[in-house]
Amino acid sequence: MKKIALTGIKPTGAPHIGNFLGAIQPALELAKTHDALYFIADYHALTSVRDKVLLREQIYSLAATWLAAGLDPDKVTFYRQSDIPEVFELTWILSCMAPKGLLNRAHAYKAATDVNTEAGHDLDHGIDCGLFYYPILMAADILLFSCHVVPVGQDQKQHLEITRDIAQTFNQTFGKILTLPEPLIQEEVKTVPGIDGRKMSKSYKNEIPLYTTSKKLKKRINQIVTDSKDVNDPKDPDNCNLFAIYCQFATAEAIAKTRARYLTGGLGYGELKGELFHLVDTFLSAGRARYDELMTDKNQIDIILAEGAEKARSIAKPLLEKVRKAIGVQKP
Ligand code: ADP
Numbered sequence: 001m002k003k004i005a006l007t008g009i010k011p012t013g014a015p016h017i018g019n020f021l022g023a024i025q026p027a028l029e030l031a032k033t034h035d036a037l038y039f040i041a042d043y044h045a046l047t048s049v050r051d052k053v054l055l056r057e058q059i060y061s062l063a064a065t066w067l068a069a070g071l072d073p074d075k076v077t078f079y080r081q082s083d084i085p086e087v088f089e090l091t092w093i094l095s096c097m098a099p100k101g102l103l104n105r106a107h108a109y110k111a112a113t114d115v116n117t118e119a120g121h122d123l124d125h126g127i128d129c130g131l132f133y134y135p136i137l138m139a140a141d142i143l144l145f146s147c148h149v150v151p152v153g154q155d156q157k158q159h160l161e162i163t164r165d166i167a168q169t170f171n172q173t174f175g176k177i178l179t180l181p182e183p184l185i186q187e188e189v190k191t192v193p194g195i196d197g198r199k200m201s202k203s204y205k206n207e208i209p210l211y212t213t214s215k216k217l218k219k220r221i222n223q224i225v226t227d228s229k230d231v232n233d234p235k236d237p238d239n240c241n242l243f244a245i246y247c248q249f250a251t252a253e254a255i256a257k258t259r260a261r262y263l264t265g266g267l268g269y270g271e272l273k274g275e276l277f278h279l280v281d282t283f284l285s286a287g288r289a290r291y292d293e294l295m296t297d298k299n300q301i302d303i304i305l306a307e308g309a310e311k312a313r314s315i316a317k318p319l320l321e322k323v324r325k326a327i328g329v330q331k332p
């Protein structure tokens with residue numbers, strides 16, 4: 001029996017290169033050796049997106065991105081979180097097993113309360129319960145499908161620890177029903193930096209978008225921030241986000257050559273930006289055509305997601321039934 005892999009991405013903005021290299025591509029690689037379930041975490045996005053037209057568009061854009069990147073819906077169970085009502089019932093059950101203190105320490109909530117403390121506001125000023133419950137919804141996403149591995153970025157590691165904690169409490173109380181998942185963090189990708197050198201993230205607005213036009217891609221790559229060294233100045237490859245992004249796309253041989261040219265001088269940032277643009281543009285061109293096709297015929301996406309939801313629910317229903325029986329709300 002193959003092991004089960006599961007992951008979700010929030011439709012919170014146009015998918016970027018960090019999402020692609022850090023999440024989508026490794027997940028597709030993993031699907032070759034695992035039974036894979038990949039989904040669009042649209043209810044997680046509701047913690048931040050409050051525009052219904054935008055949310056809809058972003059759901060489609062993310063679905064089209066997965067499909068354009070090579071996800072085969074006949075092989076991977078591909079669905080939308082909001083199409084699986086069992087997730088939300090399990091969320092409540094798990095919340096009753098989750099110590100509040102555990103969630104107080106979750107990074108996103110803690111960051112929000114730290115901002116309030118610094119500003120002299122009430123600890124929970126402006127914080128919705130959705131943000132606080134976020135890790136439990138994620139635990140339900142994962143535990144409902146008895147998966148073994150969850151490919152995620154470094155930033156999601158704590159959520160996996162919380163998921164395991166909650167599952168352990170449940171199993172100790174009601175019997176071993178939930179499978180404890182392992183995070184799978186790709187070492188060589190870790191965190192892709194954005195154009196300003198911080199982690200590439202929609203929240204920092206420093207991202208390089210994926211399936212955009214060549215023209216926009218070029219413009220964005222030219223905006224990568226560097227220091228003001230001249231062509232002939234020696235440069236430090238280990239402290240340069242342009243070089244770091246380049247390393248995600250170039251071959252080992254090209255990286256070694258570029259590193260040497262950085263150290264000796266003679267390579268201008270403009271030249272390397274041009275080279276990076278060609279690498280990224282070529283890398284994305286096949287997927288871009290498929291992405292555009294899907295976005296102009298969204299009906300195709302609806303059909304794929306509806307079929308995926310049906311497959312996912314056929315796994316979710318029996319597990320939730322087991323849970324309901326174990327806790328006593330359903331007859332054994
Ligand atoms: P963002 O930070 O842009 O809002 P998300 O939090 O929606 O991105 O991340 C979706 C997935 O992509 C997660 O698995 C996350 O770990 C991964 N990811 C996001 N940004 C990066 C990055 N800069 N480098 C590597 N992986 C990333």
Ligand code: TRP
Pocket residue numbers: 006007008009010041044137138141142150151152156159
């Ligand atoms: N919280 C994840 C993120 O921000 C998205 C997500 C929701 C997820 N549910 C999940 C990831 C279940 C893996 C498994 O990136």
